Amino acid sequence: MSLTHTHKGTIRHTMIIIAAGGTGGHVFPAICVAKQITEKNVIFATDERGIEYLGNYKKSAIVQKIKTNNGRFSLYMSLLKNTVKAVLYLARNRPECIIGFGGYPSVPFILAGQFLAIRTIIHEQNAIVGKANKFLSVMAKKILLSFDIANYPVCYRHKTVVTGNPTRFDYMYTKYNYSPSSKSFKILVLGGSQGSKIITEKIIECIPYFPNDVFIYHQVRSGENFDFLSKIYEKYGIQNKIQGFFDEIADIYQNVNLVISRSGASTVFELIGFKVPSILVPYAMSINGDQKANAKILVEAGGAIICNENEIIMYEKIMDLYNNREKLTTMSKSLQKLYKNTNPSKIIKSFINELKTP
Numbered sequence: 093m094s095l096t097h098t099h100k101g102t103i104r105h106t107m108i109i110i111a112a113g114g115t116g117g118h119v120f121p122a123i124c125v126a127k128q129i130t131e132k133n134v135i136f137a138t139d140e141r142g143i144e145y146l147g148n149y150k151k152s153a154i155v156q157k158i159k160t161n162n163g164r165f166s167l168y169m170s171l172l173k174n175t176v177k178a179v180l181y182l183a184r185n186r187p188e189c190i191i192g193f194g195g196y197p198s199v200p201f202i203l204a205g206q207f208l209a210i211r212t213i214i215h216e217q218n219a220i221v222g223k224a225n226k227f228l229s230v231m232a233k234k235i236l237l238s239f240d241i242a243n244y245p246v247c248y249r250h251k252t253v254v255t256g257n258p259t260r261f262d263y264m265y266t267k268y269n270y271s272p273s274s275k276s277f278k279i280l281v282l283g284g285s286q287g288s289k290i291i292t293e294k295i296i297e298c299i300p301y302f303p304n305d306v307f308i309y310h311q312v313r314s315g316e317n318f319d320f321l322s323k324i325y326e327k328y329g330i331q332n333k334i335q336g337f338f339d340e341i342a343d344i345y346q347n348v349n350l351v352i353s354r355s356g357a358s359t360v361f362e363l364i365g366f367k368v369p370s371i372l373v374p375y376a377m378s379i380n381g382d383q384k385a386n387a388k389i390l391v392e393a394g395g396a397i398i399c400n401e402n403e404i405i406m407y408e409k410i411m412d413l414y415n416n417r418e419k420l421t422t423m424s425k426s427l428q429k430l431y432k433n434t435n436p437s438k439i440i441k442s443f444i445n446e447l448k449t450p
Contacts, residue, residue, distance in 0.1 A: 107133045107187040108444060111202055113195010113224070114141030114158075117356045121217055121436075122193040123149065124258035128441040132188070137178070139197040154181070158197050171199050178204035189213065189447045191440070194222045206231040211447040215440060216241065217257050217357035218382035219389050233447050236440055238357060239389060253443070256436035257361040261342050265365035266433055270424035272349045276331070277303070277414050280344055280368075281310045282353040289313060290401050291352060291373050292321065298407040300328050303414070307331040309344050342366075349420060350413055352406075355387035363390065364430050369423035370396045371409055394426035 108129055112122040119142045126134045126149060136146055137154040146153055156177075159170040178200040190205040191213040192198035198214075205212045206228075215236040216225050221244055229235055229248045237244070238257035272278060283291050292312065308325070312318055312334055325332040338344055345351070345362065351370040353359050363370050372390065374383035390396035397413075399406050413420055 106131075107135060107185060109135050109137055109154075109182075109187045109190045109201055109205075110193065111137040111190060111198040111200075112142055112193040113197050114139040115195065116145055117217060117358050118142065118193045118195045118198070119145040120260065120358050121215065121258040122191075123147070124260060124262065124437045125191070125440050125444075128437045129444065135187070137197065137201045142195075142197060154201075156197055156200060160196060167196065171196065174200035175203050179207060182208050182210060186210065189444055191215065191444060192225070192228060193217070194225050196224055199224050199228065202228045202232070213440075213443055213447055215255070218380075219357075219385035220380050220382050222380060222382065234443055236443060238361070238436075255439045255443075256432060256434060257357050258437040258440065259358055259361050259365060261345075261362060261365055262435050262437060264342060265431065268346055268366055269428075270367045270369075270421070272347060274417075276305045276307045277350075278307045278309070278348040279410070280348045280351045280353075281308060282351065282359060283311060283313055288354055288373070288375075291354070294373070294399075294406040295352070296321070296324055297404075298410060299324055299330055301407055302328070302330050304329055306414075308333075309338065309348065310334045311338060312336055349417070350410070352410075355383045355390075357382075357386055360386045360390060363396070364427050367395075367424045367427040367431065369413070369420045369427070371399050371406070371413075372396050373399050373401060376401045390427070390430070393430050395423045395430065 110122045110126055112118040135152055135154060136149050137156060139156050139158045143150055143153055143155050156174045159166045182204050187210060189211045190201055192202040193215050194217060202212050211233045213234045213236060214225050214228050214232045217238050219239045219241060221241055235248060235252045236255045237252055240254050244252060281291060281295055308330060310332060318334060322334055345366040345368055351363060351368050353370055353372060355372040355374045372387040374387050387396060387398050391398055397409055399409055
């Protein structure tokens with residue numbers, strides 16, 4: 093239950109705390125915003141999972157131990173103990189403001205800040221509000237939304253602003269239009285920051301029937317049988333590149349015909365930004381059905397197709413698009429309509445500056 097600060101020096105009081113849950117979907121948008129705040133000392137508060145995504149910010153991060161796997165009572169007691177520790181920390185090192193990016197690890201510092209009358213902002217990445225952000229909305233000064241969320245309580249609507257979701261490629265989107273090579277049909281298979289066993293299994297079922305001009309970039313999950321997957325591609329003569337993580341993912345987005353992926357908020361906004369058509373497989377166990385809600389936004393706009401986990405028609409959906417490239421172009425144009433030529437990270441920074449404590 094300890095709360096650990098990895099920074100060994102003195103903390104300046106021109107400080108902003110960013111609190112985020114332990115998944116890439118929470119942490120990556122937070123990092124995008126942190127990079128905009130160059131004139132302030134940014135301190136991250138997350139859990140032991142989130143710390144692994146922080147890069148250079150890891151050096152000054154606050155690591156909270158939040159118990160999420162031992163029942164609700166254990167979780168709530170863990171959050172309460174960390175909130176008390178956060179109150180003591182904030183009383184000594186009073187920041188200008190605190191911004192939360194959702195997830196249980198964001199609760200202690202946002203709640204402690206509200207208790208100490210430090211102004212707080214929360215940002216919701218998904219198309220349906222998460223439990224943590226719904227709870228923190230009561231006293232938040234500003235609520236920033238990636239989408240115009242229909243289920244956000246009416247009583248908080250006066251505090252909401254639709255900003256979009258920050259991604260690592262915001263600066264690239266205006267320079268790119270969908271124009272994949274016609275020499276081969278390139279597919280990018282993703283499963284979010286942790287990969288997806290189910291998506292891999294669906295692709296394996298399709299491999300024997302793919303035309304030989306299909307090329308697949310395949311991101312595998314941790315612990316997946318890399319050699320087994322590679323041998324299947326080789327057996328059926330399908331060109332491929334398999335990696336646990338694609339450092340050159342921006343280049344890949346700009347060269348593929350189609351993406352097959354989970355529908356986490358970061359991925360969805362990258363698809364919108366690069367205007368890449370997709371087949372989305374929402375994670376069925378996602379809390380509150382947020383991945384299905386995210387996918388629905390793209391589907392209703394005409395830029396994506398849903399294939400639920402229990403469906404067995406992935407191959408038919410891929411080949412329908414393979415045989416109808418004009419449909420892919422139309423889907424891309426639909427995503428163009430969803431895309432707004434703004435930089436969410438800069439927008440959110442402006443709200444942070446507005447909400448500094450006196």
